[in-house]
Amino acid sequence: MSEQENKKVIFSGIQPTGTFTLGNYIGAVSHWGKLQDEYNCIYSIVDMHAITVRQDPVKLRQHTLEAYALIMACGVDPKKSIAFIQSHVRTHAELNWILACSTQFGELSRMTQFKDKSAKHPDDVNAGLFTYPVLMAADILAYKADLVPVGVDQKQHLELARNVAQRFNSKYGELFTVPEPYIPKVGAKVMSLQDPEKKMSKSDENPNACIYILDEPDVIIRKFKRAVTDSDSEVRYAEDKPGISNLMSIYSVVTGKDYASIEREFEGKGYGDFKLAVGEAVSDHLKPVRDEFARLMADKAYLKECYTNGAQAALNISRKTVAKAYRKVGFVDSM
Ligand code: TRP
Numbered sequence: 001m002s003e004q005e006n007k008k009v010i011f012s013g014i015q016p017t018g019t020f021t022l023g024n025y026i027g028a029v030s031h032w033g034k035l036q037d038e039y040n041c042i043y044s045i046v047d048m049h050a051i052t053v054r055q056d057p058v059k060l061r062q063h064t065l066e067a068y069a070l071i072m073a074c075g076v077d078p079k080k081s082i083a084f085i086q087s088h089v090r091t092h093a094e095l096n097w098i099l100a101c102s103t104q105f106g107e108l109s110r111m112t113q114f115k116d117k118s119a120k121h122p123d124d125v126n127a128g129l130f131t132y133p134v135l136m137a138a139d140i141l142a143y144k145a146d147l148v149p150v151g152v153d154q155k156q157h158l159e160l161a162r163n164v165a166q167r168f169n170s171k172y173g174e175l176f177t178v179p180e181p182y183i184p185k186v187g188a189k190v191m192s193l194q195d196p197e198k199k200m201s202k203s204d205e206n207p208n209a210c211i212y213i214l215d216e217p218d219v220i221i222r223k224f225k226r227a228v229t230d231s232d233s234e235v236r237y238a239e240d241k242p243g244i245s246n247l248m249s250i251y252s253v254v255t256g257k258d259y260a261s262i263e264r265e266f267e268g269k270g271y272g273d274f275k276l277a278v279g280e281a282v283s284d285h286l287k288p289v290r291d292e293f294a295r296l297m298a299d300k301a302y303l304k305e306c307y308t309n310g311a312q313a314a315l316n317i318s319r320k321t322v323a324k325a326y327r328k329v330g331f332v333d334s335m
Helices: 022-035 057-073 091-100 105-109 112-120 127-141 152-172 217-225 242-255 259-265 271-297 300-329
Strands: 009-014 040-045 082-085 147-149 180-182
Touching: 009 022, 009 127, 022 040, 022 057, 022 147, 022 242, 022 271, 040 057, 040 300, 057 082, 057 271, 057 300, 082 300, 091 127, 091 152, 091 300, 105 127, 105 152, 112 127, 112 152, 127 152, 152 300, 217 271, 242 259, 242 271, 271 300
Parallel strands: 009 040, 009 147, 040 082, 147 180
Antiparallel strands: none
8 A cells, every 4th residue: 555645544344254245245345445546445354353252263263364355355455455354463452452441331331232242142241342342443543544434333333433532632632533434425235135124134044135245146046036025016116115125226236227227127027037137137246256255265375465464564554553642641662
């Protein structure tokens, strides 16, 4: 990444918990590559966040490498952006501690994701799950990111990061940039194919609800064929037609067609034709991602070179911020 002063800094992270869904792709990762020319982009595979819920160590290692290859396959170019694995860069844990001491118990208690996740895993309500948003604030603030692409489910955490940055700055003097959310221009929320009132999620019990970006073409097409639609048979975008509207929004993103032209294309045709067309379009759209992913996973040495360089570049930026934070809070210089 050429460090250009006039470009704004973007930071985003994704957890390495299995393959990405079509929702992760359309809502987040597909935008990452497109932002690389306009911004200084920093992207991280956040393995430290992943262990706030129980992980199988062997799988976590595998999923972390796969997630790294996947963001590249989706368009992140490690020559244009900084792309790294969170646990490789020690400054995240260091800044986490500093920021934890400027975060209130009360504000962490109000995080809805903590409440949801602790209800889901009542036998493992660990302190890391509770302080998760502090580590996320550290990720963002270490690079003085101006903008953070996040989905709606992360907005509360970003709000917390803003509050922590402001609180630190007013206690100790200006250091952190107060980050803003970045809402992509396109990239509607992708809903479950089996219950279009719910977000598409890998934790859905129904395997037909969720498309994975590495699903084989026949699997993708089969899942779309089984997608839940609405009672009439018109391909039309409308609030009271959540099933068809969800499919139309997916079709629109992968083909670039607008709703009016999609309605024209399927006028007088049934849902069957439409669902098949969506399945084929999604499968075709993801083919280059699948191919590139396979190529990268077969070249572990190259992957390693990319994430090693990424970590070095990330450390070079973030250690300056952490050194300043250490000075501001009153730690004695170590070197
Ligand atoms: N918490 C985010 C998620 O689960 C992932 C994440 C970690 C993140 N650190 C971040 C996203 C910093 C944006 C910026 O989706």
